[in-house]
Amino acid sequence: MLQTEFLPHLRVRGELGKRLELTARQFTSREVYSAELITQDLVLHPDRRRTADDYSGDLSGRYLEAVALAAQLGFAPDWDLLRDVIDVLLPAQRADGSFGAADAALGGFDHGVVWGNAFLLTGLMELAELLDDPACPLGAHSAAVRAATARLAESLVLSVPRWLRWFTYSREREHKFALDFFAMLPPLTRWAEHTGDPRAVQAAQSLAAAVPPPDGPWHLHGYLTALRGKLGVAERFGADPAAAQEVLDAWNLVRQRYVLAHGGVRESMRQPMDLNTEGCGIADWIMLSIDLGRHFRDDELFDAAEIALHNALPHVQAPNGHFGCETLAADPGLLTEDYVPEAWWCCTFHGFRAMYHVAANAVRLERDAGGDRLRVDLPVPVATRIATSAGTATVEVTTDYPDREFELAVRSDPGLPWSVRASRFWSAGAAEVSRGSVRPGGSERIVGRALTWIDADGVPVHSLQLNNTDEHATWLGHGVCVFVGPVIQVLAAPHTGAGNVVAARTLHVAPDGQRIQHVAADGLAHLTGLVREFRAPWSTLRDHTWQPVAADDAVVRFRFAALDVTPFTPARPADHD
Structure with a gap:
């Protein structure tokens, strides 16, 4: 440490x-x-x-x-x-x-x-x-x-x-960078809240009112930053009750148009598409989805954040911790020299910011006529302190989610009842499910299982352009995403020769004749006859040989000496702390 x-x-x-x-x-x-x-x-x-x-x-x-x-x-x-x-x-x-x-x-x-x-x-x-x-x-x-x-x-x-x-x-x-000035919106909103300066409040409100719908050729890091700022204004100073809904409407348009199979976004809205993703845009997507999820109490928004957290964000993090970009390329696994997926000057810091945001927003306090209750919105292992009506509670969440078989427990001092947002990606036994929450009470432990499912034709969060692998597979509709819990395991789509940003670090369909079979059920499908065990991208960090780069390197990014892009073999899930 x-x-x-x-x-x-x-x-x-x-x-x-x-x-x-x-x-x-x-x-x-x-x-x-x-x-x-x-x-x-x-x-x-x-x-x-x-x-x-x-x-x-x-x-x-x-x-x-x-x-x-x-x-x-x-x-x-x-x-x-x-x-x-x-x-x-x-x-x-x-x-x-x-x-x-x-x-x-x-x-x-x-x-x-x-x-x-x-x-x-x-x-x-x-x-x-x-x-x-x-x-x-x-x-x-x-x-x-x-x-x-x-x-x-x-x-x-x-x-x-x-x-x-x-x-x-x-x-x-x-x-592409016409929205750069909207980067002022989040910090000016925070400054206005901190100081109460009416000129700062007016500046933030006027910027928020000018945020456009996602219909330009714009940098998504800039656009999602603007949306995050607009939501902040709506929550702190909003005189317009429709403003938060406008942010949600824009989020839905971005999801439909620019989100890739691993839950992350392309670098920009330009058509034809930019040839890369960007760690900053993926980080913004996670943070905006969490903020909207808490504002609207909408599980679908948290689910979108989970998918990006467990797939897209690891895809742009190198084994040494840096964050960067991924290049789309026609050849499976090809990541081009000019956009190596290691460090870009902004992405390392913004990727860290997103992970901090996940941890800081994992647990919150709910207060009603029955008293205080802890609510776990994101099942990640954290320990924190939360202000309650009786003082400060020390709260600890322990879980090995998203392992296929996982446990989750919440402890607090003083003891408080708690609930967990019921993710669409897992089921829990021996616990009361009420209004989308698993409510085990004060100290019980949830034992759950990550669900195995396929997105065959367009579950909304995953209705994506699946032109990201050249591997042959059994096609189901327009494409196939195999998930275990929120973690993508297999991608397959018709051969198009277009980019494969996800496939370089994602399992391919098993090459020995095992097949995916479709069983229609409300747009989902069941997985049969594929590999028996899975390993998530979260558990694939391993040592690489690095080419030394001086601290004053003029490029401000750090290159792989040799990039291992061989799809890894399905195996038992790695142990987690």
Whole structure:
């Protein structure tokens, strides 16, 4: 485990905990990220150029956010590195409160500045809370960081009207990154809630009202960020009761048009499709699905998050913890040189952010006339503290889900009754099922089984373009997805020569003549005669040989020396913590 001086606010175990730790190891030390590499998007040193350093504050802001969130999980940063970053950041702020090239004209329509500054505002807000922790040795920087945060927020608030005017011109809306300025929406919503500044509230509301439907050629990371911000405005300041429904309607359109078989999204809405997915977009999809699920209390939204969590997100995480992209290619397993699926400057941090979001939103408190009750929305192994009407409860969820046979238990001190959202992917014995929840009471343990099923013709969450394998198979309708619980095991579709983003890390139909047979039942099918045991992508981390890359590598991504894309053999599920 990483060393820490903090008492963790949230502990995560199992495979999710392992993946969080792998990623935290990358950015909590200088081994990968030097201060010069992180802050290049703030100072733009001409001799240290790197990919996307014109996105002023993008990598540096995400770094600050990830370090602060990692501390809540008990992973302490390299304090000297963090101090060096702060010491470069503070004097780099420009006269108007923004960050960017020192010799550039202030204001204007620089997409890199508005996008990067938005993520930097998020990072500074998280950093300020970290610096206020009594265990933090950098507390002396707190006042200066809070002052810089306020100046940056003011700069973004003042920029909102001109960006909204810019967006009214149709020609400006026609390129992939036209939505970059909507990255301001989530941090300005949070800033407005924190400060109560009516100008910030108005800025957030005006941005939220301008979020378009998903009908342009836009970057999905940008679009889903805008939707997450719009939902936040609706929940905190919304005068329009229809706003949250508009976000849900947009979510459904994205699901129908741009979601792949593993539950993740393509990089953009451009047609013909971009030749890759992007870890950031997949992370946004998971977080938005969870937030909408909690808002509408809709199991289908949580189910979509589960599919992406257990399939799409692992697909873009490398064995060392970094997150990146996947390239679509006609040849099974081919991942092209220019989009190696390891690290992209933003994805490592945003992938970590999504996993943290899953853990932080796994358990919540429900309160009604009968008193307090714990509700487990996402069955992941976490330990956390929750404020109740009687004080603070320490809550621990233990489970090895999504193993085919799994157990789940909830313990709290003081003892509280609890319920678990009844996922469509599993069944539970000896427990009362009421209103979509398994309600075992105070201390009973659920013993469940992940259901084996096939998506044959279009269960809504999985009605996808299954042109992602060139393997021969028995075709059922337009395509076949075999799942055990939420974990995809087999993909098969007619040979089209089109991309196979999922197949490179997903089992193929067994080659020895075993078959999938279709038994119609409300759009589902049963699995017969296939492999007897399955192993999920979550349990396939293994050592690779890595090509050393210097911390100041100008490309800001890290390459496989040799990428193993051979489909793995079905085997017994790996043991989980």
